[in-house]
Amino acid sequence: MSGFSSQWLALREPLDVAARDRSVEAAFLEHVPAAAPRILDLASGAGSTVAALKDHLPEDTGWLLTDHDPALLEVAASRWRGKSTGDLSVLEIDLAGDVEALPLSEVDALSTSAFLDLVSEPFLQRLVNCVVGAGKPFLASLTYDGRIGFEPAAPLDETMRNALNNDQLSDKGFGNALGPGAAPRAVELFKAAGYSVVQGRSDWQVGPSDTGFLEEFLSGWSRLGAKYGTTREDAEAWCTGHLEHAKSGRFRCTVGHIDFAAFPG
Numbered sequence: 001m002s003g004f005s006s007q008w009l010a011l012r013e014p015l016d017v018a019a020r021d022r023s024v025e026a027a028f029l030e031h032v033p034a035a036a037p038r039i040l041d042l043a044s045g046a047g048s049t050v051a052a053l054k055d056h057l058p059e060d061t062g063w064l065l066t067d068h069d070p071a072l073l074e075v076a077a078s079r080w081r082g083k084s085t086g087d088l089s090v091l092e093i094d095l096a097g098d099v100e101a102l103p104l105s106e107v108d109a110l111s112t113s114a115f116l117d118l119v120s121e122p123f124l125q126r127l128v129n130c131v132v133g134a135g136k137p138f139l140a141s142l143t144y145d146g147r148i149g150f151e152p153a154a155p156l157d158e159t160m161r162n163a164l165n166n167d168q169l170s171d172k173g174f175g176n177a178l179g180p181g182a183a184p185r186a187v188e189l190f191k192a193a194g195y196s197v198v199q200g201r202s203d204w205q206v207g208p209s210d211t212g213f214l215e216e217f218l219s220g221w222s223r224l225g226a227k228y229g230t231t232r233e234d235a236e237a238w239c240t241g242h243l244e245h246a247k248s249g250r251f252r253c254t255v256g257h258i259d260f261a262a263f264p265g
Contacts, residue, residue, distance in 0.1 A: 006075045009046045011213040016113065017052045020141050021200035021259040028198075028261035029056060031137035032109050036086065038062040040102065042095065042112035042127075045069075047076030049113045049141070050088075060086040064107060066093050068173075096174045099126055104134035111139040114257075116182040117168060120175030124186055132193040137263035142202055144168065146180030147256025152245060156230060156238040163228035164221055183258035190262040199260035206253040208246040214253075218242055 032039070035058060041049045044065035054061070063080070065088070067073050073090040081088045093101070104110070110131060116124065131138045146168075148161045168179030178185055187197050206214065218239045225235025245251040 006046050006072060008216060009048060009072070011216055012114075013046075013048045013051060015204045015206065015210065015213065016048055016142055019202040019204050019257060020052055021202045024141075024198050024200045024202075024259040024261050025053065025056065025139065028109070028111075028137055028139040028263070031261075031263040032057070034058065036060045036062065037109065038064065038087075038107045040064045040104070040107040040110045041066065042110060043067055043115040043118075044076055044090075045072050045113075047079050049111050050076070050080045052113070052141070053111070054080075058086075062087040062089075064089050064091060064103070066091045066095070066102070068092065068094050096123060099123070099130055102130065104130060104136060107136065109137045109139070112141070114142040114144070116140050116186055117144040117179050118172040118174065118177050119182065120171075121178060121185065123174040124178065124182065125189060128186065128189040128193060131262070132190070132195060132264075135264050137261065138190070138195075139259075139261045140183070140186060141259045142257045143183040143186075143259075144180060145183055145256045145258050147203070147254070149254045150242065151252040152250065154238055154241055156225070156234060159229050160221060160225050160235065160238055163224045163230070166228045167224050183260060187260055187262070194265050195262045196265040197260055197262045199258060202257040202259040204253070204255040204257065206251075206255065208249045208251045211246065214243060214246055214251075 044067045047065060050063055065073060065076050070092050073092060077090050146165050150157050165180055169177055187199060190197050222235040222239035226232040
């Protein structure tokens with residue numbers, strides 16, 4: 001499962017890297033071997049987790065990148081194979097059907113970025129069972145949590161936020177998604193299984209200079225407005241208004257995310 005273009009992933013990657021909670025990552029890295037660790041990344045996309053962690057890991061870190069989209073795996077491999085990492089391999093896999101087939105005995109830890117809000121409760125339970133059963137540390141970064149704020153605010157902001165959050169609950173390939181409830185539920189499941197958890201916020205801080213990202217983000221979001229609670233014209237006017245604020249240099253947007261690390265207690 002992916003469903004995202006490499007162009008969109010490239011636009012959001014700088015915001016992702018800047019937003020990540022370094023204290024949560026540090027807690028995770030304490031449970032990763034100091035020499036030649038091997039990390040399995042779930043739903044790797046174009047390799048943004050490698051981009052974020054490579055400078056905080058040994059140069060001989062090995063990566064196993066997994067995704068359902070072979071084109072994105074090819075992009076990730078071309079970006080990172082032989083560049084500031086140890087061995088890097090890719091695995092095309094349908095996580096929704098085959099998460100239990102992941103070769104967890106061959107790796108030291110698991111990571112994922114911007115993924116858990118797309119999955120269902122049954123899949124999340126399966127994933128937690130796999131991680132806990134293998135006794136591996138797990139890092140989940142940038143799970144959307146439903147919080148969005150704009151400055152300056154616009155009258156339709158709450159309606160559009162509700163539209164996005166409703167869409168987050170739709171089926172993304174794993175059954176009805178947990179959306180904004182994913183990170184809290186994952187933390188609850190790991191703790192119930194006896195894992196220790198460290199968590200923190202990793203909010204996007206979007207400014208007027210993030211032009212390419214904003215145009216893609218807001219225009220895509222405006223299309224949801226017509227599906228969940230407003231007219232196409234009003235949603236497009238909302239998008240145009242915020243883009244005009246950005247052009248004038250007085251736009252700010254905060255998009256809430258949660259990072260957490262879970263490891264055997």
